[in-house]
Amino acid sequence: MRTAIHAKRALLPQGWASDVRIEVAYGQIHSVASGVTAQTDDETCNLLLPAVPNLHSHAFQRAMAGLAEVRGPGDDSFWSWRTLMYRFALSMSPDQVEAVAAQLYMEMLEAGFSRVGEFHYLHHDKDGQHYANIAEMAERVAAASADAGISLTLLPVFYAHSGFGGAAPSEGQRRFIHDLEAFNRQMEACRTLIESLPNGQLGIAPHSLRAATPDELTALVPLAKQGPIHIHVSEQVKEVEDCKESLGARPVEWLLHNMPVDERWCLIHATHMLEAETVEMAKRGAIAGLCPITEANLGDGIFDGVRFRSAGGRWGVGSDSNVLISVAQELRQLEYSQRLGLRSRNALTDPGRSTGRALFEEAARGGARALNAAASIQAGSDADFISLDVSSVPHLSDDQILDSWIFAETVTVDCVWSAGRKMVEQGRHIHRDRIDNRFRRAMQELMSQ
Structure with missing residues (x-):
């Protein structure tokens, strides 16, 4: 028609x-x-x-939006926020996940997002065992996207370890964890699922360098086939320091030297990079998956957007923890972070050009590339x-x-x-x-x- x-x-x-x-x-x-x-x-x-693609979402976290804004007994950080997130992750049923995801995707559409990259890692039952259908939770996410009417790029997450060096997972991570054999089965089930979903796309998401060992990451990359590859990287200073101690290099540095990073890759956050990493990432064509509202909410730091853009880098935006859903506010927060860091105005555009238009066009173009779509x-x-x-x-x-x-x-x-x-x-x-x-x-x- x-x-x-x-x-x-x-x-x-x-x-x-x-x-x-x-x-x-x-x-x-x-x-x-x-x-x-x-x-x-x-x-x-x-x-x-x-419309703008939303390149990075954890749908279930919309359920805890606004509930992590009470200061704890010490300094709060990403790591203390994660404790509350684990409690929600461990308590949600498939029906509840589907209801929360449908609400979120409806809100994304109302905000002007048209496609979502769902970085999906809430895989298992509450006791950590596989559901009879290993892709039960992925099917709930897909059902929610169909119900709301948003296009889905599903990014099943491989998560095996609690820290660098193949550390054993914690009890709070039990619903996330796969070995390579089970994850292969998960990917095959998700491939069948996406084939039945109009406008659906499938990629892969090794969670991070702390959650997947180098050998596991090498085995995972071919599972993406021609789809996108997304990975959390260099979000917190602690992650960078732990990576240097374990792998002898900073996270983005290690990826660039050891993995076939190209335009199919989306490096989520990439906040804490040195100049050489920033320039090389831009040259490789990898998309910077920026989540400005979440990064501000968690106190992660400021992405070096001006340097990355000057080197020809491409970026898109995602809503990540989904504490707030807004195309306009993600773009504004990104620009304002650069202004605050550099103490200047209109940082992410060329002389004489509208900042709003520059932000909008880049978010549409970079987000689409990251999700194997066109915007x-x-x-x-x-x-x-x-x-x-x-x-x-x-x-x-x-x-x-x-x-x-x-x-x-x-x-x-x-x-x-x-x-x-x-x-x-x-x-x-x-x-x-x-x-x-x-x-x-x-x-x-x-x-x-």
Whole structure:
């Protein structure tokens, strides 16, 4: 079935265009024409953008959003936050995971995300044993994405150790842990699952260098086949110091010297890098998977975005712990972190160019590459779009509208299409009440345990 959307203004790969008509068939863009009038049955909007991929999510963690903001007896850090996260991970049933994931994915669509990279590591039953269906939890994530209507790049996580040197996993990690043989079976089940999911993509995610040994990582990479490879790396200073002690190199340095890192790889966080690592990562084409809100929430540090960009590096954004879901706020937090670190303004753009537009276009382009997708309004790309409500800013130009959305929030998301299906209208998901009611029931159960 073919449908069409007509926009008064649209952001195409070559720039802004007027009176743009986009024909959509089977979830992809069939054709794009500018300077044409709308036809009778066309959907119409004022300003249309390609939607943004969310390249890094742990869906189940949305259940604990806002619940880790009480200071403990000592200095709080990622490592103390992780203790609470483990408690939630150990308590959730498959039904609850599906309900939380569906709520999250609905919220992502309302925010303007069209595809999610689910870094999925909550694999097993509460006692740490495999479910009868080894991909039970992955199927729940896929069901949630289908229910909400967001496209899914599933990234099953290999997690075997609690620390460098192949340390035995802790009791709190029991629902995450695989050996290589079981993970092979998990990947095969996930491959079958993704083949049945419209617009689905499959990659692989070794959790980190502390959770997978070098030999295991070498064995894992071929399992990705042509799909993306994502890995947490250099998020905390402690991780860097432990890696140097165990492997004789910093985490990103070790990956670049020992693994076939290229444009299929997405290095999540990559916060603590030296100049040589930053430049070499950019040259290899690996995507920096930045999660600015989570990184700020956890006190991780500031990514060297200006240096990475100057070296030709590409990046995208993800919502990671899902404490807050917002395209605009992820991009704003990223830019503001650079401003605070460098004590300058408009850091991630070129002279004379809109910062909002530069941030938006890079997040769309880099996020799509990281998730094996396409995020641009041109024939052959996924039919994923955002329309903005510009009724309050008739005096602004196109780039000023993007700046106002990201930095002032005087512009909001109006409609969102995912794979050609209109899932959000007037800022509200079409199934919001049903999905939200299920989520509320699941949260009442979790909080009463």
